[in-house]
Each structure stands twice: as C-alpha cells, then as structure tokens.
Amino acid sequence: MARAxxxxxxxxxxxxxxxxxxxxxxxxxxxxxxxSSADRDSLAVRLADEAVEIxxxxxxxxxxxxxxxxxxxxxxxxxxxxxxxxxxxxxxxxARAVEAAGLIFVGPTPEAIRxxxxxxxxxxxxxxxxxxxxxxxxxxxxxxxxxLAVAEGIGFPIMIKASAGGGGRGIRVAADARELARxxxxxxxxxxxxxxxxxxxxxxxxxxxxxxxxxxxxxGKNVVHLYERECSMQRRRQxxxxxxxxxxxxxxxxxxxxxxxxxxxxxxxxxxxxxxxYLYDAERGDxxxxxxxxxxxxxxxxxxxLTGVDLVASMLRIAGGExxxxxxxxxxxxxxxxxxxxNAEDADRGxxxxxxxxxxxxxxxxxxxxxxxxxxxxxxxxxFYDSLVAKLVVCAESRPAALARMVRALREMRVEGVRTTIGxxxxxxxxxxxxxxxxxxxTLERWVASRP
Amino acid sequence: xxxxxxxxxxxxxxxxxPAPDQPPFVKEGDAVxxxxxxxxxxxxxxxxxxxADAAGRVVRFLAENEAPVEAGxxxxxxxx
Numbered sequence: 001m002a003r004a005x006x007x008x009x010x011x012x013x014x015x016x017x018x019x020x021x022x023x024x025x026x027x028x029x030x031x032x033x034x035x036s037s038a039d040r041d042s043l044a045v046r047l048a049d050e051a052v053e054i055x056x057x058x059x060x061x062x063x064x065x066x067x068x069x070x071x072x073x074x075x076x077x078x079x080x081x082x083x084x085x086x087x088x089x090x091x092x093x094x095a096r097a098v099e100a101a102g103l104i105f106v107g108p109t110p111e112a113i114r115x116x117x118x119x120x121x122x123x124x125x126x127x128x129x130x131x132x133x134x135x136x137x138x139x140x141x142x143x144x145x146x147x148l149a150v151a152e153g154i155g156f157p158i159m160i161k162a163s164a165g166g167g168g169r170g171i172r173v174a175a176d177a178r179e180l181a182r183x184x185x186x187x188x189x190x191x192x193x194x195x196x197x198x199x200x201x202x203x204x205x206x207x208x209x210x211x212x213x214x215x216x217x218x219x220g221k222n223v224v225h226l227y228e229r230e231c232s233m234q235r236r237r238q239x240x241x242x243x244x245x246x247x248x249x250x251x252x253x254x255x256x257x258x259x260x261x262x263x264x265x266x267x268x269x270x271x272x273x274x275x276x277x278y279l280y281d282a283e284r285g286d287x288x289x290x291x292x293x294x295x296x297x298x299x300x301x302x303x304x305x306l307t308g309v310d311l312v313a314s315m316l317r318i319a320g321g322e323x324x325x326x327x328x329x330x331x332x333x334x335x336x337x338x339x340x341x342x343n344a345e346d347a348d349r350g351x352x353x354x355x356x357x358x359x360x361x362x363x364x365x366x367x368x369x370x371x372x373x374x375x376x377x378x379x380x381x382x383x384f385y386d387s388l389v390a391k392l393v394v395c396a397e398s399r400p401a402a403l404a405r406m407v408r409a410l411r412e413m414r415v416e417g418v419r420t421t422i423g424x425x426x427x428x429x430x431x432x433x434x435x436x437x438x439x440x441x442x443t444l445e446r447w448v449a450s451r452p
Numbered sequence: 453x454x455x456x457x458x459x460x461x462x463x464x465x466x467x468x469x470p471a472p473d474q475p476p477f478v479k480e481g482d483a484v485x486x487x488x489x490x491x492x493x494x495x496x497x498x499x500x501x502x503x504a505d506a507a508g509r510v511v512r513f514l515a516e517n518e519a520p521v522e523a524g525x526x527x528x529x530x531x532x
Contacts, residue, residue, distance in 0.1 A: 038520065056520065057465070057520045058465055058518050058520070060518075061518075344496070345496075352498070353495045353496035353497075353498050355463055355464075355495060355496060383462070383463040383464040383465075383495045383496055384464065384465055384494075384496075384520065385496065385497075386496060386497055387496040387497070
C-alpha cells in the first residue's frame, strides 16, 4: 500500500542525521531531529524543521531508547522513522514497534532484519540461495574426530574460533592435523575461561583477506545491485578509508559477486538499502559471504558518487511504497571514488580520541569532491559518541585521478581545535600500499606500526 | 583527616563498574591505595581507567554511574 511520507523522524545523530534530513528536504518532506541533550547544538538540529529532545547524553537513555523515540514521533506527528546506522538500525524489535505504532520504518521488514542478523540463519539462507560462504564446520565441533574430518574437507591451515567470541577474540590457527589436535582442547578451555562457553567451530583460514561489500536496493519484489566497495583499509576492525570499485576484482569476478548479492537479497524479499559483506580471498580469487547489514552504511556516499544514485532518497521513496526506479542496466559505475574518514583522534598518540570545540573549519571543494560532516566552526564535538567528524569523498574518471584529487582535497581541508586524522590520510594516500591497490585487512595496521 | 577529590581526567561518560553485570570497582567505605582503579571514563567509545591519586577511605561518590562528566570534574571524595 503506497503511502508517501510527509514527515520523517530521524532517530540518529551526527553526519548521517544531516544526510537523511537533506534527502528528506529534497523529496519535499519535513524532517524531525530526535536528539539527546548533548546534541542540542548539532548541525542536524539546526537543519531539521523540528527537534525533540529524547533523553540524556548516554545512548542507552536516548538514541537506544525506542520508547522515547516513538513518543517523539507521536508528539511531532511524524509518519515515518529513519534509524540511520548503528543504534537501533538493525534492531528487529524496534522496527516491529515502529510498525505497530502505525508508522513506517525506513528499512527492511522486521523478519528480514532478524533473519540476516542471525549469523547461522544468514549463512544457511546464503547457502540455499547458492551464495558461497566461508567453508567451516556447521556449528560447534563435538570432538577431535569431527574436527579432523571437517579440516580434511576444508584444508589446512584452519581457524579455530570460539562460538561466544567476537571482534577478533578467541581465534587460533592450526597449520596441520597435529597442531589441530593440540590447539583444539586448548581453544576449548580458553573459550570456557574467557567466555563461559567452551564451544568452538572451524573455518577456512584466509591469509590475505580483503573486505569487499556489495550495495543493494530492493523494493520487496525486485532487487538491483550498485556494485561493490573495497573496505580492507581497517584499524582494529574499523574502516578508515574505502574505495570503489575494488582494485582487486577482475570484471568477471565482480559480475559473479554482484549477481550473488542480488540472489541472496532476493531470497529474503529485501526492501530498502542493504549491504552484503564478503571476504575476498586474493590468493584463490574467490569471494565468500560473511554477513548482511540491513541498513544504510557509513560509506554509502562512495556508491552514490560512483553511480549517481541517491541511496538515502531511494530508501525514503521505497519506504513510501514506490517500486525501484532503476533497472540493473541503468546503473552504471563511472570512474573511481575514494572516501577518507576524518576522525577526531590523535594518530600520533595511539589514536586517542580528541573531543572539543572546532575553532576553525575549511572544507575542500572543486569538482568531484563531497564532504558529509556534522561539523561547523564553533561546534563542540561531544565526547559521548563516535569520533567521526567528516567523510571526505572524491570521484574522478580513473583510480589515479581519484587518488590525485583526494590528495588535493586533503591539502585544502583544515579542522582546528581538535586533533584529526587528516594528516594520517595525507600520508596513507602517498603510501606504496595505497598507490598499488594491493592491500588486505592487515595492511593498514602494519603500515601504522611502521610510521616513524 | 584530609578529604581529597578524585577528578575525571577526561570528558565523557563515567562508569563505576567494569561491566554492567559486575560489581563496582569501589564502594563507599572501601579503602583505596594510590593507583587503584576507581572507575572508567568512556570517551568516544574508548574506555580510560580512572586511578586514585590519593590513598584513604571512599567517603562518597559525586558522579553517578553512566553520568556525563567534564574533564576536571570531581568524581568521588577520599578521606585519609
């Protein structure tokens, strides 16, 4: 049932709240900024038509308080809620509560969020849709015999992972059957001690893994892809710089990768913007599905720059009941795009966060340059949320031209009053790793460690 | 018996416990030594320990768990 949105409540903060308000205004909608007491002076509040304070700074009492957000929506007469990224964006119960309140949730159905949010279920859905997943034991391994049989099938080296682990904790690598025999019991007792659960599972070990993800848009019936983003430049699993297209993919691999993403999104009747994350094994040349993010992503402007498609506006139109406007053939990537995440951190002091007041701000301009930011001169960056100050995005006719444009844009950009990672990006752009495009998810940390 | 305030080293969110389901680092009445951890301050998702810079007995807390705090704001009073 089509029901165009008139007034959207933005249940988020920072640059993504600004991004959503801008898209809403371009579509003739009113925008309400739901904000914490720490964000009264935010750019989102300034740009929105209305603002409602939903709680104190701590996110559990404001941006994660679904009840407070729904009260704000009712109070302002909003007919839809956009969750942005993070916070409640992948919370199926919140999506359901929004719908139960008679409002539109800008995103997929609660069922799709739940299915793709469950790692085992998402993996099973992928396999049934014919999408390759990281080969491994199906669930916890019972004993050494089973572990050896699984390892035989996948090949060595093999990774032992704690079921209750996460974020890189509780991982061991076994080079052969002897090591597996030794490491398995150690991994189990370690997992019991660290996580209170001895369960471990096995997964293929990929030495030089790249993180490549595919953007999709669906309207509940049809799904199109908007090509991939390369996100391997990471520090402690946080993306620092992204680019599109991935310099690692051959055209034929890209085609298969993007097609697999569409198959999987179609299998869950996907609605809205979503991203399928893959691990790309540069040595073997195969891609393996890891998980799906059922929301808009931080790095979405890369895709917008590369394809000219407005993803956030598309989300709002789809949520209002419109079908997809573009066929797959109409989505054409042009040239190359790069995004640098400018964080309020001191890269020379262990990436120590640097909240505070921005005393001076000079944003780069010129052709092919876009800045998505929460900042203005005189703005005080609160210490309660993440350190993202701005996303500097460039596009150009080729990768070398995009690299040159980013170097130029970084030279123009000035943020005074707080420490930022602008200087780090200037160095990174000139590095051999970035120039060659040959890097994996471990490259950035090695490069950071080798800096003088 | 002199009373001393222990100040937040950074702006952010103050936590009295290492994790939500764990007991506080110290309670009122507890004895602390110089260097003991008395709380955490979360700044932009990074957790920083707050160490006691005076020894003595904890008299009272001036900031609640999960309260927003400024750099230099008194968190608790120690008597010793």
